[in-house]
Amino acid sequence: MKHTRMLAAAMSAALAAPYAHAATPAPAQASAAVHPGTAELAAMRAEISAMKQAYENRLQALEARLQVAEAAAQTRAALAPAVAAESVPQSAPPSALAAPAATPVAAPAAAIAASAPAAATPSNLYNPNISMILGGTWQNLSADPQQYALQGFIPAGGEAGPGQRSFNLGESELTLSANIDPHFAGQLTFALSGENEASVEEAYVRTRALENGLNLKAGRMLSGLGYLNGQHAHTWDFIGAPLAYQAFLGGQYKTDGVQATWLAPLDQYVQLGVEAGNGDAFPGNARNRNGAGAYAVFAHLGDDLGASASYRAGLSYLRTGASQRSFSDAELEHSFSGRARLWVADAIFKWAPQGNAVSTNFKLQGEYFRRSEDGVLDYASATPDAASTDYRSVQSGWYLQSVYQFMPNWRAGLRYDSLDSGSLRYTLADNAALPILQSFRPRRSSLMLDYSPSEFSRLRLQLAREQSRAGVNDTQIYLQYIMSLGTHAAHAF
Template identity: 40%
Template sequence: MTISTMRLTGVAAACAIFSINAFAEDSSLTNPAISAVLDGYYQSAERPMSERVEGFGLGHTEVAMSANIDDMFYGKLTAVIEMHDGETELGLEEAFIQTLAMPYGLSMRAGRFLSDIGYLNNQHVHTDAFSDRPAAYRAFLGSHYFDDGVRLSYVAPTDLYWTMGVEAFKGDNMRAADEHNERDYKSTGVYTAFTKIGGDAGINGSWQAGLSYLRNENGRMTAEEHDHVAVLDEHDHEHSHSAQYTGENTYVADFVYKWAPNGNYKYQHLTLSGEFFRVTDFKPLEEEHDEHDAHDDEGKDYQDGWYLSSVYQFSPHWSAGLRYGQVDTQMMHDDHFDPQKLKETEVSLAWHQSHFSTVRLQYTNQQGTNFDGIEDDNVITLQYIMTLGAHGAHQF
């Protein structure tokens, strides 16, 4: 369980929602943008490392409020209500302030927010074209990485879009497992640096490419002294936002290309995106000096994952997506590591009655090697995602 998640009774959570709603109806308060996201689904099986369970369920039910605080600061609060094992959990996904008036294209953000590494991570999951994040995100970032910390970013005054930034986070959700309950974690565990460039390619297309680095001070595993406590053991019952596979260094490369006839997104548009993750330096330091680490394949001290996604909206009401992604991870067993592999091929079809409502049918085929007992599994998900209240952003 994550430290950030409070367990409340259903009644208390319901009260929290109603009080925010009452707030929204106060006509004297037209300033804050208040919105809610409703996400419900039924699926035939569970994807590993996912927050969604088998059968009926509710996904990220979000209530968000944002506004300019004054001429210098902007603030946003996003509360997420999730149901797990019959209990209602209220979590804070975002609670941050951002500067509005710093000079030279600089800005700072502080509080709890989504890290700006990679392409998908800074986007809210309800804007995705698939019901779950790619396996690489689920394995290495706990689906989406948000945390308590600060960010400094800079946008260059050039016609080619160029931004760069650094972040520092608490990093609790990115900690490697503590098998013996005696680990001395660093309180500021995660540092990131990222840069993105982008622009238009003709009148029809736009692109963005990025490189990110994440340093995780608490990402390395400690040696196991007792028998067979796999890092993964807990995760079947645990729907926290914690990363399942960590390492000291994570490198991410990402790109996205969007196309629309004449740049008009109303009727048709295509989005191609892909990201590559490499997570290195996770093996316990003692292990490196271990004399019986003989297996060649296990010698590698990195794990990686990638995905390629293509989503085509072929009419204002319909869009279809195709995504392939895989992760190659390592699971610790006593004094050695076993390689694991998960490959996911996914097709989705979505119907949009308006800008604000989506009903999606998704099929996933999973091919696993030594991964959670998955060999050749199929998952069907039927899902709705609807937003009400303030108009969301058309983020690139």
């Protein structure tokens, strides 16, 4: 700081030297009482004094900014593991092709000086970060959503389907997250439905300081299966989950349990993970048993393809079971008991010119599902004619979607969904078939256009045509808004 003041003094002296020489009267003129240039010299001296004061003010502003920067640097150094864990998505390849951060505008010196004490108080950074997602839709459906069903598949429950007609509040999210101490961090996310119901979507603690790329998580969490499953719905590029997610995971798979992931120390992105949970979520259900009721493993591989593209591919496996998992068909109650195995293969490719995704970018992603179930089917279980039969199914489904940002703030996308009810093996007493399990291949085509005024808001129009059961073609029109309030962690790649 002393060097800065010396430099300013030298500059001031250099500027003042010529005028000081001119202001000294020559010997021949010393006897003159008043010289005609005296007023001009006084004005010059005043100007020099003003310049010196301006330099002094600038030096004081620089000193204040330096104090703030030093305090911020000390805080970041103390909390570096926490900042890194919150700001870098764990599932991102070496380059996530993210848009560059906006250049900050320098604040006035008074504002900087006023903010210095707050910036130097690290305890504030341990308060929970709070974020809120507000969303809503308007829906026009040509088919009655009360009759919705995916023919050929045992229903997962009321969470599948296009939703209600007209205006809908949609699901809002409230998230609180913070570092607990140098070893742990925590997050709690509430899901608030339009039917005035509140539920815990995620509530977990995770480690922060383990070495060798290892990370542990415990609580309720979105599983690492596939690609979309681990992301909150407001980050999806289309309204609603793909048909495969509805048929095989009941919309989205959450588990109460533990998860361990390992990030390999390689130039490429390689992540391995394993989960053990209670198995209450579809395709399982609560079974009143000790120990884990579901297991999942997954592996992800990613890398850059030059300076403008990157990819990620993965393979996941889920094993769970069900006991008297009930469903309705033709106003009769049935149930399934047995085990379910699910394989998921996923891949995503992203392109942005020279890694700058601000103006234009392109994304192509898809997932393939294959599930087998073996067990016992109890049909008409609520009637005197209830009976049981062996049940086995091998079913599959997939989706492929692309999204292109053709100009800043504007994107367009296309998605195609397809399911195959596959082979179903069961025998009823009267050799008939349950209507819901009659063979069919549901499919849907969707077209999307959205506009994002900023990174915190999005408006979307989506058109879709769906055939979820034989003889029914549903034309769907959606309008959606998604608004983000408060701090929000970075999204996954």
